Amino acid sequence: MRRWRAxxxxxxxxxxxxxYSIVLAFAVAAVVVIVSSAFTASGFDPLLPFAAYARLFAxxxxxxxxxxxxxxxxxxxxxxxxxxxxxxxxxxxxxxxxGQFLVGAFAAxxxxxxxxxxxxxxxxxxxxxxxxxxxxxxxxxxGYLKARTGAHEVVTTIMLNNAAALLLTWAVxxxxxxxxxxxxxxxxxxxxxxxxxxxxxLHLGIAFAVAAVFVIRWILVRTTLxxxxxxxxxxxxxxxxxxxxxxxxxxLTMTISGLLAGxxxxxxMLGVIGFYAPGITASVGFDSIAVxxxxxxxxxxxxFAALLxxxxxxxxxxxxxxxxxxxxxxxxxxALVILFLAADLIVRRVFRVRAPKIEIVxxxxxxxxxxxxxxxxxxxx
Amino acid sequence: xxxxxxAAGDGGLMDILALPRLVWEFVVYLFAxxxxxxPIILSLATPxxxxxxxxxxxxxxxxxxxxxxxxxLMAAFFGYLTGFALHEPxxxxxxxxxxxxxxxxxxxxxxxxxxxxxxxxxxxxxxxxxxxxxxxxxxxxxLNRLIITPSGRxxxxxxxxxxxxxxxxxxxxxGPILAMFLDQGxxxxxxxxxxxxxxxxxxxxxxxxxxxxxxxxxxxxxxVGIDVFRQRYLNVIVGCGIAGxxxxxxTLESxxxxxNGMTNGRGFIALAAVIFGRWxxxxxxxxxxxxxxxxxxxxxVNVRPAEGDLGTLMKTIPTFWYAALPxxxxxxxxxxxxxxxxxxxxxxxPYAKEGKG
Numbered sequence: 001m002r003r004w005r006a007x008x009x010x011x012x013x014x015x016x017x018x019x020y021s022i023v024l025a026f027a028v029a030a031v032v033v034i035v036s037s038a039f040t041a042s043g044f045d046p047l048l049p050f051a052a053y054a055r056l057f058a059x060x061x062x063x064x065x066x067x068x069x070x071x072x073x074x075x076x077x078x079x080x081x082x083x084x085x086x087x088x089x090x091x092x093x094x095x096x097x098x099g100q101f102l103v104g105a106f107a108a109x110x111x112x113x114x115x116x117x118x119x120x121x122x123x124x125x126x127x128x129x130x131x132x133x134x135x136x137x138x139x140x141x142x143g144y145l146k147a148r149t150g151a152h153e154v155v156t157t158i159m160l161n162n163a164a165a166l167l168l169t170w171a172v173x174x175x176x177x178x179x180x181x182x183x184x185x186x187x188x189x190x191x192x193x194x195x196x197x198x199x200x201x202l203h204l205g206i207a208f209a210v211a212a213v214f215v216i217r218w219i220l221v222r223t224t225l226x227x228x229x230x231x232x233x234x235x236x237x238x239x240x241x242x243x244x245x246x247x248x249x250x251x252l253t254m255t256i257s258g259l260l261a262g263x264x265x266x267x268x269m270l271g272v273i274g275f276y277a278p279g280i281t282a283s284v285g286f287d288s289i290a291v292x293x294x295x296x297x298x299x300x301x302x303x304f305a306a307l308l309x310x311x312x313x314x315x316x317x318x319x320x321x322x323x324x325x326x327x328x329x330x331x332x333x334x335a336l337v338i339l340f341l342a343a344d345l346i347v348r349r350v351f352r353v354r355a356p357k358i359e360i361v362x363x364x365x366x367x368x369x370x371x372x373x374x375x376x377x378x379x380x381x
Numbered sequence: 382x383x384x385x386x387x388a389a390g391d392g393g394l395m396d397i398l399a400l401p402r403l404v405w406e407f408v409v410y411l412f413a414x415x416x417x418x419x420p421i422i423l424s425l426a427t428p429x430x431x432x433x434x435x436x437x438x439x440x441x442x443x444x445x446x447x448x449x450x451x452x453x454l455m456a457a458f459f460g461y462l463t464g465f466a467l468h469e470p471x472x473x474x475x476x477x478x479x480x481x482x483x484x485x486x487x488x489x490x491x492x493x494x495x496x497x498x499x500x501x502x503x504x505x506x507x508x509x510x511x512x513x514x515x516x517x518x519x520x521x522x523x524l525n526r527l528i529i530t531p532s533g534r535x536x537x538x539x540x541x542x543x544x545x546x547x548x549x550x551x552x553x554x555x556g557p558i559l560a561m562f563l564d565q566g567x568x569x570x571x572x573x574x575x576x577x578x579x580x581x582x583x584x585x586x587x588x589x590x591x592x593x594x595x596x597x598x599x600x601x602x603x604x605v606g607i608d609v610f611r612q613r614y615l616n617v618i619v620g621c622g623i624a625g626x627x628x629x630x631x632t633l634e635s636x637x638x639x640x641n642g643m644t645n646g647r648g649f650i651a652l653a654a655v656i657f658g659r660w661x662x663x664x665x666x667x668x669x670x671x672x673x674x675x676x677x678x679x680x681x682v683n684v685r686p687a688e689g690d691l692g693t694l695m696k697t698i699p700t701f702w703y704a705a706l707p708x709x710x711x712x713x714x715x716x717x718x719x720x721x722x723x724x725x726x727x728x729x730x731p732y733a734k735e736g737k738g
Contacts, residue, residue, distance in 0.1 A: 032520075040527055078646065095511070149716040156711075159649065160708070162646045167702070167709075168703050170699045170700075258427055326523045331518055332516065338515065339516070342509055343504050363507065363508060366507055370728055
């Protein structure tokens, strides 16, 4: 018993603030639900949050189907969370996951449809590859611009998100619209779909996502590239003095980040959606940011954070149907989790936490590069 | 857009004069659509210019705010909600006026939150802004689904714009320019005024000097007795109040309705306008007008298509490309401008007094 406690202590001290942040986020969201219930037709209901959270939990874990839905929703979040997380490690904040996700999903849909009749062993990997490469290319653009010109990725990636949605709508309308449907969409992916492992929808993409977690962890911890990424993120000037190439690493990391986001789009396309139509949901974009921050941009942390937010996404529809608490309460909880992680002194006061501060130190690099370059020494106070 | 593309648009157009002629036709076309183009430029630029003003005021004092998008959205919603709830008991005019007040107050309150997070708690400024954006999307979507959608009722409508007398509006050449600034609603018209006031205040008043001191070198400012925290709080709150006005513009002056996520990246284009304008109010207004022009152009080419070879060429470019133009221009301009402009030296860096860090 004592041995176990000693073993778990370091993990717990790392997980303490995130776990308490989640608890506090649920509590504050409950207040929002109670107060807002006064403005609905059904009237003020102080017990509504309990009913809503119970439904949320039941929808996510209450049945075999629920668990499958949770895993299916978590898989793209793992890829997306890794995309944001590896960017953060290099001091880059990729909020373009939504755009790279769409581009990846589109490329996978088109490739998959072209190979719809080919055997799965051929069509599926090629469609995955196409999605990943398209995402990588779309991530390379802001990475290259950041590295070469200093254009901050926070603005460029958001602009590219909007541009991607519009240009892909055009592409579906004018270039690859499948005949025989009343609305613009791509043709069926047929045999290129990810095989179903169990149940109704538990597809192979989940295995890919879990594998990606360990691959990225291996890259970050065990390889020279990972070391360079972490050094550039922690201190770009030190990295340059040590003979590393911050420009190259910046562009490459954004490309890898785009690749992961593209794969998120690809598995969602090949495992769940099946065809590209304008307006397919890209909530993965914002969710991925929350996942990466909650996981402290550590791959294993991201794995668990993705499972948690996947559970939210899987359980929320049942909650909305049965208690009419709007699904957007999930976004509110997410924002609150980020709030409490950012302002962890609140969590520390409320729960009397003494654990050391686990910061994402690379964030200072992200904010410091706002506008242009690194700030002159001595201004940080 | 090379000569080859132009030729492809029209089979027999291989002569050497094709490109100059297209350019000439383009200039003629621009003059022809000017009366339609100019008035909508300012209305499209208004939320961008107000958002950019929020960015300038914050960043000049050393606080980066990427949550302008979310603040605008929140203010747009609560302004709309006020009009929605009060236009029956109070009448449209009073409800709209209160809506604007509520929107600005919402912005200022969120500014207080952002200032507390970034100045007092010294949380990462980009994460604080991200939180704001996600929260805004969630809160507005949540309340929209809970309160507005099930009611089936509409809002209080829009603030009626001021109309230029016909004698002035039909003046050749001068008419459209007058219309651009005066044939507008009150918020759009106030933009120019707010920008001029801010420009003056930032570079000619004591407040402006303090703001810039705090943004460039907080420690030096602190040494000469300027309260760094107070100055940053003040700037962020006032700035976010202005971003709230941008939100009010969207729902109460421009569209008269609320849709989820209706800010649609405007808060981020505003940030690009800040950088484009080198952290000055006038410069960022110019940036906002540029993006407004790109958007306006995308609208006008559909409403008033060009004729002749130019028309043939422009029709080969799909509508969605014109719609994506402002976003792509933002990326290109940011990449071209950024290296050559210098942000406030302490932009984005929390300040800690000695001994308290």
